[in-house]
Amino acid sequence: MSEPLPAEAFAAALAGLPGMGPARLRAVLAAWPAEEAWGRVAAGQACERAPVALACRPDAAGVAALWRAAARRASPERVWEGCVRAGVAVLLAGAGGFPGCLDDDPDPPAVLFSLGDPAVVEGRRVAIVGTRRCSRYGREVAYELGRDLAAAGVRVVSGLALGIDGAAHRGALATAGAPPVAVVGSGLDVVYPPGHASLWADVARAGLLLSEAPLGARPEPWRFPVRNRVLAGLAEVVVVVESAEKGGSRHTVEAAMVRDRQVMAVPGSVRSPVSAYTNALLADGCHPVRDAVDVLVALGLSTVPAASADQRPPPEPGDEAGVLEALGWEPAAFEDLCARTGRTPGQVSVALARLQHAGWVGERGGWWERIG
Amino acid sequence: MSSSIAIVPSATLLGVEGTPVSVEVHVSNGLPGYTIVGLPDAPCRESRDRVRAALLSSSLAWPMKRITVNLAPSGTRKGGPGLDLPIAVGLLVASEVLEPEAVSGTAFLGELGLDGSIRRVPGIVPLVAALSSPVVVVPPDCFAEASVVGRHTVRVAGSLNELLAALRGDGPWPEPPVDGPSAAPAPVPDLADVRGQAVGRMAVEVAAAGGHHLLMSGPPGAGKTMLARRLPGLLPPLEGDDALAATRIHSAAAVALPPGGLVVRPPFRAPHHGASAVSLIGGGTGHMRPGEISLSHGGVLFLDEMAEFPATVLDALRQPLEEGVVRVCRARASVAFPARFLLVGATNPCPCGEGGAEGACRCPPGARRRYLRRLSGPLLDRFDLRVVVTRPDATEVLGGPPGEGTATVAARVAGARALARERGVGCNAEVPASRLDEVAPVVPGAARLLEYRLRAGLLSARGLHRVRRVARTVADLAGAPGAVSEEHVCLALSLRADLVAADAGDPPSHAGVRGLVSVPGSRRPA
Numbered sequence: 052m053s054e055p056l057p058a059e060a061f062a063a064a065l066a067g068l069p070g071m072g073p074a075r076l077r078a079v080l081a082a083w084p085a086e087e088a089w090g091r092v093a094a095g096q097a098c099e100r101a102p103v104a105l106a107c108r109p110d111a112a113g114v115a116a117l118w119r120a121a122a123r124r125a126s127p128e129r130v131w132e133g134c135v136r137a138g139v140a141v142l143l144a145g146a147g148g149f150p151g152c153l154d155d156d157p158d159p160p161a162v163l164f165s166l167g168d169p170a171v172v173e174g175r176r177v178a179i180v181g182t183r184r185c186s187r188y189g190r191e192v193a194y195e196l197g198r199d200l201a202a203a204g205v206r207v208v209s210g211l212a213l214g215i216d217g218a219a220h221r222g223a224l225a226t227a228g229a230p231p232v233a234v235v236g237s238g239l240d241v242v243y244p245p246g247h248a249s250l251w252a253d254v255a256r257a258g259l260l261l262s263e264a265p266l267g268a269r270p271e272p273w274r275f276p277v278r279n280r281v282l283a284g285l286a287e288v289v290v291v292v293e294s295a296e297k298g299g300s301r302h303t304v305e306a307a308m309v310r311d312r313q314v315m316a317v318p319g320s321v322r323s324p325v326s327a328y329t330n331a332l333l334a335d336g337c338h339p340v341r342d343a344v345d346v347l348v349a350l351g352l353s354t355v356p357a358a359s360a361d362q363r364p365p366p367e368p369g370d371e372a373g374v375l376e377a378l379g380w381e382p383a384a385f386e387d388l389c390a391r392t393g394r395t396p397g398q399v400s401v402a403l404a405r406l407q408h409a410g411w412v413g414e415r416g417g418w419w420e421r422i423g
Numbered sequence: 424m425s426s427s428i429a430i431v432p433s434a435t436l437l438g439v440e441g442t443p444v445s446v447e448v449h450v451s452n453g454l455p456g457y458t459i460v461g462l463p464d465a466p467c468r469e470s471r472d473r474v475r476a477a478l479l480s481s482s483l484a485w486p487m488k489r490i491t492v493n494l495a496p497s498g499t500r501k502g503g504p505g506l507d508l509p510i511a512v513g514l515l516v517a518s519e520v521l522e523p524e525a526v527s528g529t530a531f532l533g534e535l536g537l538d539g540s541i542r543r544v545p546g547i548v549p550l551v552a553a554l555s556s557p558v559v560v561v562p563p564d565c566f567a568e569a570s571v572v573g574r575h576t577v578r579v580a581g582s583l584n585e586l587l588a589a590l591r592g593d594g595p596w597p598e599p600p601v602d603g604p605s606a607a608p609a610p611v612p613d614l615a616d617v618r619g620q621a622v623g624r625m626a627v628e629v630a631a632a633g634g635h636h637l638l639m640s641g642p643p644g645a646g647k648t649m650l651a652r653r654l655p656g657l658l659p660p661l662e663g664d665d666a667l668a669a670t671r672i673h674s675a676a677a678v679a680l681p682p683g684g685l686v687v688r689p690p691f692r693a694p695h696h697g698a699s700a701v702s703l704i705g706g707g708t709g710h711m712r713p714g715e716i717s718l719s720h721g722g723v724l725f726l727d728e729m730a731e732f733p734a735t736v737l738d739a740l741r742q743p744l745e746e747g748v749v750r751v752c753r754a755r756a757s758v759a760f761p762a763r764f765l766l767v768g769a770t771n772p773c774p775c776g777e778g779g780a781e782g783a784c785r786c787p788p789g790a791r792r793r794y795l796r797r798l799s800g801p802l803l804d805r806f807d808l809r810v811v812v813t814r815p816d817a818t819e820v821l822g823g824p825p826g827e828g829t830a831t832v833a834a835r836v837a838g839a840r841a842l843a844r845e846r847g848v849g850c851n852a853e854v855p856a857s858r859l860d861e862v863a864p865v866v867p868g869a870a871r872l873l874e875y876r877l878r879a880g881l882l883s884a885r886g887l888h889r890v891r892r893v894a895r896t897v898a899d900l901a902g903a904p905g906a907v908s909e910e911h912v913c914l915a916l917s918l919r920a921d922l923v924a925a926d927a928g929d930p931p932s933h934a935g936v937r938g939l940v941s942v943p944g945s946r947r948p949a
Contacts, residue, residue, distance in 0.1 A: 184787065244789075384811040385917050386622040390819065396625050397901075397910045400917035404872055404909075416772075417640060417811035417920030 059141035060131035061085035062162045065092065067130055067265035068121045070114055073277060077144075077161040078106040085143070089127060095119035133266050139239050140165045150261075152176075156284045157309060160263045163281075166239050167259035171206065171230045175350055178208040178286030180279075180303050181215025181293045182325050187382065187413065187420050189293030189325060190218040192317055196290065197222025199343030201229045203352065206258070208232045208286050210278065211251060213244055215292045220254055230258030234285065236278040238268035261285075276302040283307040288349050290340050292317045294328040301328065313349055315340045320381055363410050370394060370402040375411055375421065382418040426451035429516035429523065432530040433509035434553040435494075435501045436546040438711040438751070438758030439675040441553030445495040446506060448513030453489035459510075461494030464502045464710075473504070473535045474511045481539035481583040486518040500755065502710040505544035508533035508560070511583065525590040529558040529578075532565075539583040545677035548670050548684075551575060560586065566599040567684035571670055611656035611688070615828040616649070619819035623650045626810045626918055628832050631657035632839035633896030634850030636744070636766040636805055638729070640922045641812035643776050647769035650812070651693075651725045654767060656829040657836050658689040658722065665721045668761045672713045672720055689722035696731040700739045705760045706751040716743050717760040729768040730797045737802055740766070744805050768806065770795070772922075795923045807852060807889045808918050839899040851896045856888045863895035864905075869912040876916070890915045 062085045066076055079088050082100040091097055097118055098104040098111040107114040134141055142149045144161050148169040153159045177200055179193055197207045197219035207223040209216040211233045223231040233254045237243045239262050242251050254260055263281060264274055279299065283289055283306035291314065294300035307314050315338045319326020333339055340346055347353035366372045370392075377383075377391040389399050403419060406412040413422050429448045434441040457471050475485050492510055494501045509531040515521045532550055533541040544550075547568040551559055554575065561569045563579040570577050579599050580586035588594040617624055623639070627650050630637040637654075639647045661669055669686040673679075680686060694703060694715045701707055705714035716724055726732060743749040747763035773791040777784050784791070803809075843850045846862055854862050865873065873890070876882040882890065894907045894915035901911065 184791075384622075384813045385920070386620065386811065386813050389621045390619055390816055396622050396917065397897075397914050400913035401910050403917060404913040408872070408875060414920070417809070417922050 056086075056127055056131055058085040058146075059143060060127045060134075061089040062143055063134055063141045063164070063265060064089060064122075064125055064127040064130040066162045066164075066263075067125065067267070068092070068118050070117055073158070073160055073263060075103070075106045075114075077159070078103045080144075080161045089122070092118045093122035130265075134164070137240050137266060138166060139266060140169060142169060150285060153281070153284050158280055159284070160281055162263070164239050164262045164265065165259060166255045168230075169259060171259040172232060172285065174206050174229060175204065175352065176206045176208050176232065176286050177346055177350070178282055178289045178303070178307075179215065179219035179292060180209060180282065180289060180300050181291055181329075182295055182298045182300065183212050183214035183216075184295070184325060185214040185218070185293045186319075186323060186325055187415055187418075188319065188323075188380075189215055189317075191422070193218035193292045194222035194225075196292070196317075196340070196343055196346065197231075198225045200346060201231065202226040203343060203347055204229045205347070205350065205352070206230060206232050208234065208282060210275075210282060211235050211247055211254065211260075213246070217247055217250055219292070220250060224250075224253050224257055232259045232261065232285065234261045234278055234282045236262070236264065236274040237270035238262060238264045238266045240266050241269060243270040275299060279303040280306040283312055284310055286312055288313045288315060288346060290315045290317065290346060291329050291332060292340075293319060293323075293325045295325050296327040296331070298325075298328055304332065313338070315346065315349060317341075322381065366406060366409070366411060370398050371406055374399055374402040375406055378412060378419060378421050380421055382420045384418055388419065427517045427519065429513040429526075431509040431513040431516070431526060432554060432556050433506055433532060434530070434550040435499075435505065436503060436550060436675055436710060437499075437756060438705075439546075439549055439672050439713050439717070439760055440758070441546065441549040441551070442499060443553050443555065444501060444506065444509075446509040446513050447493040447495060448510065448517045449491040449493070450486055450514070450517040451489050451491075455487045455489065457490045457492070459492040459494070461492075461497035462500045463494060463506075464500060466504045467494075467501050467506055470504060470507045470510055470535075473507050473537060474514065476537040477507075477511060477535040477539040477583055478514070480537060481587070483515070483520060483583070483587075484518070486514070488518075490514065490517075503544060503546075504534040505532050505546075505550065507535040508541060511535060512586075515587070521587070521590060525592075528556050529560060529590075530554045530556040530575075531560045532569075533560070533562045535583070541580055541582060541586070546671075546675040548572060548667075548674035548680075551577075552671070563597065563600050567682065568670075568674055568680055569684075571667070571684040611829065612649075612652050613829045614653045614656065614832055615825045617646060617653065617826060619815035620646055620650065620812070620826075622810055622918075623647075623812050624826055624832075625914075626808050627651070627654045628657060628836065628900060629893060629896050629918065630654060630765060630767065630808055631833075632836040632850070632900050633807070633843070633893060634765060634852040635807035635893055635896065636768075636852075637808040637810075638768040638770070638803070638806040638922065639810055639812045640770050640772050640920075642771065642814060645812040645814045647812050648725075648727055651723070651727075651767045651769060652691065653829065654725075654765070655689045655691040655723050657833045658765070659833070659837050659840055660687045661689060661721045662687075669721045672717050672761065676713050676718060678718060686721075690719050691723045691725065692719040693725040693727060696726070696728045698732070698736065700733075700736045703736055704739050704743070704749055704751065705758075705762075706753060711751060711753070711756060711758045713760045714749070714762075716740065716749060716762040716764055719764040720761045722764060723767055724764045725767045725769070727769045729770045730794050732797075734797050734799065737797075738799055741801055741805070766805070768798075770798070770922075772811075798923065803923060804885065807893050809920050809922050810918055811920055811922070835900050838902075839896060842899045842904075851892050851899070854892055854895070859888060859891050863891045863898075863907055865891070865894070865907045865912055866909060869894075869907060869909040872909065872912060882916075886919070890919060893918060 098115040104111040142163040150172045193215045201223035206229045209219045231254050242248045279302040289307040291300050316329040316332040317340045366375050431446045433444050435444050541562045543562045543565050547565040551569045551572045559575045560578045566579050578596050589596045692715045703714045743762040749762045750759045773786045775785045894912045897911040897914050898907045
């Protein structure tokens with residue numbers, strides 16, 4: 052071997068061992084320098100140190116044996132080669148490139164894998180999170196927040212999931228503003244969800260992808276709440292756009308509160324199940340987010356509310372105004388609109404076509420919605 | 424005389440077409456025995472035992488001679504028990520119980536019971552149509568079916584003895600049975616039963632008038648099935664060749680025919696989603712049976728819970744939808760079944776059934792997308808009409824005024840179909856794209872609207888043709904000749920929702936639309 056392996060290679064190899072969660076990895080890397088730690092683990096001596104044994108309860112001996120067996124089959128050289136080939140950098144806690152905002156985290160990741168420029172993290176950061184099963188309203192708000200915050204120079208941090216996360220990143224990529232940051236739950240070479248492959252590549256190219264999971268790690272369900280704490284730790288403000296009562300956003304919000312990050316929520320219809328949690332947050336005293344300016348004010352970047360300048364032509368009185376009023380702010384089918392207005396399907400369809408042309412309403416899957 | 428021969432005309436069924444068969448019976452001296460040749464299938468070969476028992480029960484002698492039955496042409500397969508009666512008659516002639524003159528020019532169809540009774544067989548209409556002899560003898564309850572063809576003198580006989588007496592001239596031919604008043608057709612459900620549902624009603628009306636396939640999406644209880652069942656009542660009655668084709672198919676599939684014998688009311692078939700591809704398309708071992716798509720020829724094929732059908736079964740519908748005929752090929756035979764039908768699909772928007780709009784249901788996002796993705800793009804593309812049906816408002820269900828009845832709407836539909844016939848097509852859905860500019864020009868305002876949709880990517884070129892055909896039908900129904908107005912184009916667009924687009928992870932569609940009309944976002948950060 053021509054040159055010795057860096058500490059990062061051993062840390063990456065350790066992270067790839069089975070049963071190696073964030074807490075155990077932290078304990079192992081705190082007990083020894085990375086290279087020595089690998090040697091100890093491979094020799095089955097990992098649990099000789101009390102903090103490691105504590106992290107491996109209740110079956111410390113079993114975990115040590117499991118690691119020893121796995122370490123015999125693994126090789127730091129191969130892991131390191133894989134990282135280099137994939138262009139993935141390994142960031143060690145406390146070392147250069149590791150996000151400074153995670154230094155005083157109560158539960159910091161010991162190792163972060165990154166794709167893109169790690170320096171991108173430095174700057175103002177806002178997390179935009181929410182449900183995968185969002186409504187059109189949520190998707191649009193997330194998109195606009197992402198776009199407008201990025202345009203204002205704020206890094207949009209999100210999880211690249213379906214729904215709100217993806218929309219926020221798409222919005223951030225739509226302007227030539229601040230680069231987006233994504234924290235994902237799977238290994239950086241395992242694109243999840245598969246439908247977001249191109250978005251995943253775009254974020255890596257324009258900004259930064261971070262993951263605590265080693266290369267090749269499947270998107271196992273336990274990784275997502277764990278990921279959410281990193282997401283919360285990276286953000287200065289966490290904005291929840293839409294989330295059902297029992298959504299995954301709850302983990303992010305709880306993690307943010309533990310870390311003293313400000314949580315803000317986008318108000319939604321009181322009848323919409325996917326706004327139940329955000330409305331509950333507002334009732335508990337969170338600041339509401341109406342647009343990017345509200346977030347910028349919370350960051351101390353702006354105190355001037357933007358001028359409201361709606362340039363859309365106002366709907367014509369009569370059919371158009373009547374249909375727009377009947378539509379309200381919740382999705383409705385063509386049938387509903389005919390029933391509510393008492394107009395013929397022909398009249399309603401003309402009014403909808405004109406309103407759509409003017410940008411007042413949008414249609415998806417046969418459902419019409421008012422655009423804010 | 425050492426041997427004698429008799430030849431009796433009859434027919435056998437292949438798919439929905441009859442093939443003439445000459446039943447040749449040869450009786451000669453020799454070791455008593457019975458041989459049947461000419462590719463009979465199992466029920467046909469078993470005819471020996473039925474014929475023998477029927478003759479003995481009718482106090483007729485079974486010749487203790489060597490009997491050979493040949494079914495000519497001997498190269499094609501003969502199926503079913505319908506050749507029992509001609510074999511028996513041939514045997515009676517060959518054994519000189521009957522004079523050959525008594526049966527000349529007479530064809531026979533029917534199955535024999537062991538007691539000598541003559542029973543009905545499936546496919547009487549195509550079988551009779553295949554016969555060229557002037558007189559046809561059929562079982563009594565097949566009289567109406569056999570008379571549909573109209574080229575033959577139809578005689579009936581309930582048993583071998585009755586038949587023998589009539590053929591010998593010892594007695595009159597039995598009177599054909601008369602349909603009792605109890606056989607009046609079941610009433611068609613009336614469109615007036617549907618309260619509210621202006622869009623759903625309009626969609627079935629347009630579907631009936633223009634022959635446009637219709638897909639309805641909506642939660643359980645929204646009235647999708649109710650609307651679909653009222654669609655056949657709006658279609659004009661079947662005429663001429665269509666009626667005869669439908670009758671032949673129903674007869675061949677042994678589906679009960681209406682009292683008059685001729686199928687004039689457009690059929691309505693609603694197979695369950697457990698249906699196999701063969702039951703839908705036609706085929707099967709033994710004889711080729713027409714499938715549900717052929718049974719709904721000239722009428723409506725309703726697929727409820729469409730997303731629950733196996734994808735392979737649904738995709739098998741694509742070719743017949745395009746061609747109006749389905750060619751079923753098997754190793755032994757290949758037959759073409761007519762299959763020009765109006766396809767009406769109904770589906771829930773997602774597995775839980777509740778979620779119409781995004782964000783309103785309990786299904787995981789992936790499950791929702793996967794559910795509707797079972798309907799393949801090419802199949803969805805064949806639905807000119809795609810509407811969301813919602814549960815009607817309670818006040819409309821309870822106290823709303825009844826809508827127009829089937830009779831009123833059917834009259835409008837007949838008017839629109841007459842206009843389509845003047846254009847040289849059966850219905851507007853059949854207008855070729857090359858003739859759209861001539862048949863369905865649009866007013867300038869509507870043209871601008873369509874152009875905007877095309878440029879914004881909200882409409883494809885093929886979608887444009889389909890929208891124009893539907894718009895033509897809508898205008899025809901409204902009694903508006905000439906160029907299609909903006910209202911009718913808008914209506915056609917509204918009746919063609921992209922039901923599967925929901926939940927795609929695309930950026931909001933209005934982002935592009937706003938750019939097109941240069942409307943920036945309402946509030947931007949300073």
